[in-house]
Amino acid sequence: MKTMTPSDLDRIAEAVASAEKTTAGEIVCVLAPEVSDYRETPLAWAAIAALVLPAGALFAGLRPELPARLFGGWTIGHHAALDAAILSALSTYIAVQAVVFVLAALVVSIPPVRRALTPGALKAARVRRAAMEQFLARGLHLTRGRTGVLIFAALAERRVEVIADEGVYQAAPNTVWDEVVADLVAGLKRDAIADGFIAAVARAGQILSTHVPPRPDDRNELSDGLTILPGR
The missing domain is CATH 3.10.310.50 (Diaminopimelate Epimerase; Chain A, domain 1)
Structure with a gap:
């Protein structure tokens, strides 16, 4: 001012x-x-980003197990381990959502960005x-x-x-x-x-x-x- x-x-x-x-x-x-x-603005946009971006990545073809493969993880080839694979995929998806939420909240918390997006x-x-x-x-x-x-x-x-x-x-x-x-x-x-x-x-x-x-x-x-x- x-x-x-x-x-x-x-x-x-x-x-x-x-x-x-x-x-x-x-x-x-x-x-x-x-x-x-406007504290609700960063939280609202972070929630939207956490819901939309990971889901969009799935529709674009990115799979939750891909990060594990990229870092040398082993694939599972028998049905007995299917539950573990599903749990691992869900855990990865939730972790990605959490990271996106935090990053988006930090970005939108920048005053000019927050004001523009309110x-x-x-x-x-x-x-x-x-x-x-x-x-x-x-x-x-x-x-x-x-x-x-x-x-x-x-x-x-x-x-x-x-x-x-x-x-x-x-x-x-x-x-x-x-x-x-x-x-x-x-x-x-x-x-x-x-x-x-x-x-x-x-x-x-x-x-x-x-x-x-x-x-x-x-x-x-x-x-x-x-x-x-x-x-x-």
Whole structure:
């Protein structure tokens, strides 16, 4: 993750403070390097490899007794030893499966490989869950009038979530938040994280000022600074 400088953090906080001056809404920004370690991904792919590759080798003509022959093993030529041959073949097959499982798990555990092989639907669900957890943890659901908006970015997953509380959701069309997402994604694609958040905050402020105008007795209920979650 690109290092966020104190200047970057100050700029984001100033953008949030400026946007909130025009609305009764509250904007909170959260950045996550990665929302999950996806431990199930290496295990799932290792299990698939252990099931498919040895079976594919059998269909391709490789027999379990072949490794023994290659290393100087003796073949069995009488029926009394058939059970032992079957047991030996099964043992070899299981050993091959175990080796394939371990090797595949190690390869898929490499972070870039793990991320590439994790299904998109699973990553989307984890990011959504992490965003909802932050929405609650930051107290956005407790604001006066339920006018909180969370802008959440998960870098490793390359996903952005914008969650508006019911007071905002009922006032503003749901589609307008796609503009906030687009502004943040544009900055992230350029590796300009601070600029992306600032643009997204400005757009959110415009939306909120239109649909959730400021009240005479407004006060700042939540922190304006960017929250950076610890990496996995």
